[in-house]
Amino acid sequence: MTTALDRVLRQAGVPGLLETLAEHLPPTDLQTLLLEVYRRRAAAVSPGRLLDAYARNRFTAPSALAAPGELARLEALIHERLAAHGVTGVALSPLSPLGTNAAVATVDQNKVVSTARNTEVVADATNVLALECAVRRRAAPRGEVVRLGATHRVVRAQAFDGPAMAAHFALFGLCTAGRDAGSFRFETRALTEQLALHLDLLGRAADLGHRATAVRVSLTDLTTEGRHRAALRERVLDPLAAAHPGVAFGFDDERPHGRGYYAGVCFEIHAATPAGDEITLIDGGFTTWTASLLSNAKERLLISGLGTERLIAAFRATPAGG
Structure with missing residues (x-):
């Protein structure tokens, strides 16, 4: 288990959180939960934050191909x-x-x-x-x-x-x-x-x-x-x-x-x-x-x-x- 993951689980303060999400929730239920999480996070994104995220994120940058x-x-x-x-x-x-x-x-x-x-x-x-x-x-x-x-x-x-x-x-x-x-x-x-x-x-x-x-x-x-x-x-x-x-x-x-x-x-x-x-x-x-x-x-x-x-x-x- 990575140090970063240890930190996240420790700060969440929910015993068995990882096992519940990864092993106990059916895939469709996990999907329902995550969709609501990202819906709420997306609702908090302002146009300015969106532009900054686009400029920083290597996944969203256009191809470097010139032509x-x-x-x-x-x-x-x-x-x-x-x-x-x-x-x-x-x-x-x-x-x-x-x-x-x-x-x-x-x-x-x-x-x-x-x-x-x-x-x-x-x-x-x-x-x-x-x-x-x-x-x-x-x-x-x-x-x-x-x-x-x-x-x-x-x-x-x-x-x-x-x-x-x-x-x-x-x-x-x-x-x-x-x-x-x-x-x-x-x-x-x-x-x-x-x-x-x-x-x-x-x-x-x-x-x-x-x-x-x-x-x-x-x-x-x-x-x-x-x-x-x-x-x-x-x-x-x-x-x-x-x-x-x-x-x-x-x-x-x-x-x-x-x-x-x-x-x-x-x-x-x-x-x-x-x-x-x-x-x-x-x-x-x-x-x-x-x-x-x-x-x-x-x-x-x-x-x-x-x-x-x-x-x-x-x-x-x-x-x-x-």
Whole structure:
């Protein structure tokens, strides 16, 4: 228990307050209580206090992106390429059920903006796409593959050092959900499809003025003794290398991050900015989320994400405008 929480409970002077609110009140009753609390607090806000709060609160500041028209054009391109690759675009709600991150992605709830209505502000589009994939997989024929993509502004509650990490930013999320087909066939096909889509998108983004060069794809086999390495080379890396001769493909056996979050295989796509700096633009991998949501160990889910505002800011070949 944190020192700040200790102080709050001590000053409240109500024995068992935290346990009553967190464990004994039904969610709807807690919602009723919190709604009245915030109604009263909102009634006390004057226009001057509102302006001061807006100016100070990092969650309410506009995006630092200099040219929002660029983001709109990039998002239009993304949805065009989703359709071309047979992926269904989804317009996500700004909210998701309380626990969306903590229940499947094991993310601490303090890193998410929770609401008084038993929901939370979307912090990662792939978590919500996983929920939608699970809903559609549950209703779909057994062998049907669900492919979903979304562009979404997400909010992260934790404070990062440095101005590059904003409280909210635009993200492109991609999910492919299906059932284990045996012999690692579903996994290699899903990887090939998602990597091909991302590479197609990066290539076409150059026409919008966002030029990524020296593009490099790295796969990491997270299994013991790298038992999927041969299949990944033969079915994923070699075909993609033949289709994209200007892109480097290989394995990253030393990748330290993502272990414990991803299961089986993960990947990154790196590129050089016009200034010559290499940046990791896209990160993805397999998770157990739909297997947990559907209580079926045969379910498979590949997720990936691209920070669209980062692509625009770091790979802009010409000065911003519009």
